[in-house]
Amino acid sequence: MQHDTSTLLTEQSNRRSANLDKLSTQEILRLINEEDQTVAVQVQSVLPDIEKAIQAIVARLENGGKMYYIGAGSSGRIGMLDAAECPPTFGVDPSMVSAIIAGGEQAMFQAVEDAEDQEQAGAADVRARLTSKDVLIGLSASGQTPYVLSGLHEASLLNVLTVSVSCNTGTSLSLLADVPIEIPVGPEVIAGSTRLKATTAQKMVLNMISSTVMIHLGKVYRNLMVNVQASNEKLRLRVVNIVMQATGVDEETAQAYCQQAGGDARIAILMIMFGLLPDELAFRLRQNQEHFGKTVEQLYRWKQQS
Known part of the structure; x- marks a missing residue:
């Protein structure tokens, strides 16, 4: 038509x-x-x-x-x-x-x-x-x-x-x-x-x-791209910077946690905030349909109760 x-x-x-x-x-x-x-x-x-x-x-x-x-x-x-x-x-x-x-x-x-x-x-x-x-x-x-x-x-x-x-x-x-x-x-x-x-x-x-x-859908935390994929050197540096901004740690500490987290800013941030291992944190994220904010809230409640 x-x-x-x-x-x-x-x-x-x-x-x-x-x-x-x-x-x-x-x-x-x-x-x-x-x-x-x-x-x-x-x-x-x-x-x-x-x-x-x-x-x-x-x-x-x-x-x-x-x-x-x-x-x-x-x-x-x-x-x-x-x-x-x-x-x-x-x-x-x-x-x-x-x-x-x-x-x-x-x-x-x-x-x-x-x-x-x-x-x-x-x-x-x-x-x-x-x-x-x-x-x-x-x-x-x-x-x-x-x-x-x-x-x-x-x-x-x-x-x-x-x-x-x-x-x-x-x-x-x-x-x-x-x-x-x-x-x-x-x-x-x-x-x-x-x-x-x-x-x-x-x-x-x-x-x-x-x-x-x-x-x-929880792909942003505060105003940070916590779900960004660290697929090149620029983005790997960005992930480190995101972890620093979200947690207040220095660059060396952020780099160490990012390495443990396999370049996943979310896991690195949660490790610093709650002291849990990457596998446990990945499980928590799946429980919350990968919604980072809801995962943070859940872990805060868990921390207060423990």
């Missing part, structure tokens, strides 16, 4: 950039920067909708569900990027947060422009991956992308929780979603180039969603 996008706000000409090709480099940069600053204001206006989505997503993931993004073009790539960053940042299994992009994974690196029109592919891709326990977040600047619309429709048939993120109002995508999020960013500096403000807005929203969901 084709949708007329010519009347969408994101497709209109921006009066402020009407003479864009006549501007100096400095003037172009200033204009783009000024337009980008409006994005955060528009995202702020939909915080209640983002909050509603996060609360529903956390409930699904706490019960064994998974979170998926689906999109085409720039929107699909933003979904792929956010999904790829969750495992190293929050220490979760890669299957917990995944992305589906029109045209397949090769579309991440090379444009497959006609893939967004393939309605049957969107439905098939969702049907092959999701179950009723899961969450599907549909990403479409226009809110009219056929591939994404069919994906969300199929998800609804499967009783999947559906969320939409679009950059126009009253979109077809919003009508399909359990929780619609609409960020009306307005006309782009280059008319119709939604890789600019619209994609920036979507990235900001996904940052909020994935980060806040992971915080609620």
